[in-house]
Amino acid sequence: MSAQREMKEKNPWHKPLTIIITVIGVIAIVALVTVAGLQNRPVFQKYKYGIVLDAGSSHTALYIYKWPAEKDNNTGRIEQKHSCKVKGKGISSYAAVPEKAGTSLTECMQEAEMQVPAWRHQETPLYLGATAGMRLLNMENKVASDKVFEAVEKALQRFPFSYQGARILSGQEEGAFGWVTVNYLDDRLKQGLQTTGALDLGGASTQISFVPHEYDISESPSNAVAFQLYGNYYNLYTHSFLCYGKDQALRMALAHQTRSGPIAISDPCFHPDYSVTRNYNTLYDSPCVSERKPKVAPLNFTHTGEGNFLQCQEVIRSLFNFKSCKYSKCSFNGIFQPPVQGSFGAFSAYYFVMNFLNLTDGSMSLETITNYVANYCSTPWDQIKKVYPDINEKYLAEYCFSGTYILTLLTEGYNFNTETFSKIKFIKEIKGSDAGWTLGYMLNLTNMIPAETKDSPPLPHAGYVSIVTVIVLLLFILVTLFILSFRSIWPKCSKEPQIV
Numbered sequence: 001m002s003a004q005r006e007m008k009e010k011n012p013w014h015k016p017l018t019i020i021i022t023v024i025g026v027i028a029i030v031a032l033v034t035v036a037g038l039q040n041r042p043v044f045q046k047y048k049y050g051i052v053l054d055a056g057s058s059h060t061a062l063y064i065y066k067w068p069a070e071k072d073n074n075t076g077r078i079e080q081k082h083s084c085k086v087k088g089k090g091i092s093s094y095a096a097v098p099e100k101a102g103t104s105l106t107e108c109m110q111e112a113e114m115q116v117p118a119w120r121h122q123e124t125p126l127y128l129g130a131t132a133g134m135r136l137l138n139m140e141n142k143v144a145s146d147k148v149f150e151a152v153e154k155a156l157q158r159f160p161f162s163y164q165g166a167r168i169l170s171g172q173e174e175g176a177f178g179w180v181t182v183n184y185l186d187d188r189l190k191q192g193l194q195t196t197g198a199l200d201l202g203g204a205s206t207q208i209s210f211v212p213h214e215y216d217i218s219e220s221p222s223n224a225v226a227f228q229l230y231g232n233y234y235n236l237y238t239h240s241f242l243c244y245g246k247d248q249a250l251r252m253a254l255a256h257q258t259r260s261g262p263i264a265i266s267d268p269c270f271h272p273d274y275s276v277t278r279n280y281n282t283l284y285d286s287p288c289v290s291e292r293k294p295k296v297a298p299l300n301f302t303h304t305g306e307g308n309f310l311q312c313q314e315v316i317r318s319l320f321n322f323k324s325c326k327y328s329k330c331s332f333n334g335i336f337q338p339p340v341q342g343s344f345g346a347f348s349a350y351y352f353v354m355n356f357l358n359l360t361d362g363s364m365s366l367e368t369i370t371n372y373v374a375n376y377c378s379t380p381w382d383q384i385k386k387v388y389p390d391i392n393e394k395y396l397a398e399y400c401f402s403g404t405y406i407l408t409l410l411t412e413g414y415n416f417n418t419e420t421f422s423k424i425k426f427i428k429e430i431k432g433s434d435a436g437w438t439l440g441y442m443l444n445l446t447n448m449i450p451a452e453t454k455d456s457p458p459l460p461h462a463g464y465v466s467i468v469t470v471i472v473l474l475l476f477i478l479v480t481l482f483i484l485s486f487r488s489i490w491p492k493c494s495k496e497p498q499i500v
């Protein structure tokens with residue numbers, strides 16, 4: 001009989017001890033792996049939510065954002081969970097029937113009730129921000145604007161969310177929050193990367209925001225917004241041009257062409273053979289043009305198209321005043337603007353128009369895009385209608401103007417050249433969340449972006465659990481080896497009779 005066998009037979013503890021150590025070891029490993037697994041499992045149903053209503057001049061949209069509840073401390077990524085386009089026009093169009101501004105929101109709010117889990121309703125903040133449409137109504141008729149807000153507040157307070165108020169955003173806020181959204185979604189803020197500029201084109205106003213090189217903030221303080229985000233400092237240039245959204249710009253272009261009160265105009269910004277009758281009162285019913293209404297004019301005028309890109313550019317150029325500039329550099333209308341710098345994201349109507357025209361492919365040069373729009377404008381109206389039978393004619397008719405307006409605003413208004421234009425990306429969304437001011441607005445109001453970087457633990461949680469598991473495993477192996485190495489001095493006892 002070998003010495004080993006002899007020892008096994010003489011040592012009654014050998015087998016049970018090995019089994020016990022193995023069982024404990026296996027239990028320890030299973031427990032550790034389970035704990036690690038549970039810790040790192042995606043936590044279902046553990047989201048928090050926030051709702052922002054963007055009450056624009058042409059329409060209202062509702063956005064629901066969500067973020068991991070346990071990462072409430074500014075570290076969790078916020079993303080868009082759902083969006084809902086309110087049926088009908090913007091809330092400013094209900095000035096004569098304010099209650100309808102409130103009821104128009106009902107359907108989307110009911111959708112929000114379904115989208116946010118019921119147990120989170122009460123703690124979910126709900127904001128409404130109104131932009132240029134309400135800015136104009138407020139200028140024109142403050143009483144009517146207040147009534148619209150009253151109706152909207154009443155309607156929103158009926159829902160079980162934590163209502164945080166409805167207000168008009170300043171143009172500066174609209175521009176700055178759009179910039180925050182784009183850079184937050186691109187992960188540029190947390191990482192302190194070079195930021196992207198933001199170009200937003202609405203129906204009634206347009207915004208440009210970017211961080212310029214060597215920008216002297218004192219030159220025009222009203223265009224400067226200083227931020228400290230995640231420990232990084234930003235001196236943002238931003239400007240919002242009221243009346244230069246695409247719908248009000250079109251009004252201004254038509255007002256320019258009807259300034260003498262004619263009975264008909266031949267408009268280079270509309271397709272050849274296009275013809276509609278327009279009403280003078282309706283056209284001039286906006287603070288952007290009301291003062292320019294001709295003293296003597298018929299009730300209506302015939303609006304026909306000519307489809308001439310270069311002449312359309314001439315008309316659009318007349319909307320910009322390039323004459324006076326009291327700063328070192330201006331865009332237009334005497335507004336300070338440093339030279340455009342770096343990459344830009346162009347969203348809202350910039351995207352809708354360029355996407356319709358199939359011009360969002362970043363590889364196209366300014367020249368190619370210009371030629372395309374010129375060719376599109378010169379296409380007869382009947383042909384356009386045949387190519388796009390499903391698109392509402394009112395909107396379809398305006399893409400020639402809108403495309404020309406975008407190119408003129410960017411190149412002549414903001415001074416983008418062939419090279420800097422190539423750095424503009426026409427975008428709708430970034431990583432599933434829409435580009436626009438709403439996310440930046442909510443991040444700001446909920447303090448979700450810290451000014452300072454947080455002191456983070458040296459290891460992420462998952463890494464910590466893994467390292468602990470490996471160390472415990474190693475310890476277990478070492479202890480086992482240690483115990484086994486003392487086998488020879490284990491007590492020599494056995495249940496079986498000893499063979500001596």
Ligand SMILES: O=c1ccn([C@@H]2O[C@H](COP(=O)(O)OP(=O)(O)O)[C@@H](O)[C@H]2O)c(=O)[nH]1
Binds near residue numbers: 056057202206247352
């Ligand atoms: O699906 C859409 C939604 C909007 N728009 C246009 O985009 C602009 C958006 O304007 P918004 O209502 O946001 O106006 P703001 O208040 O920001 O000026 C308007 O000209 C709309 O007609 C569009 O072409 N397609």
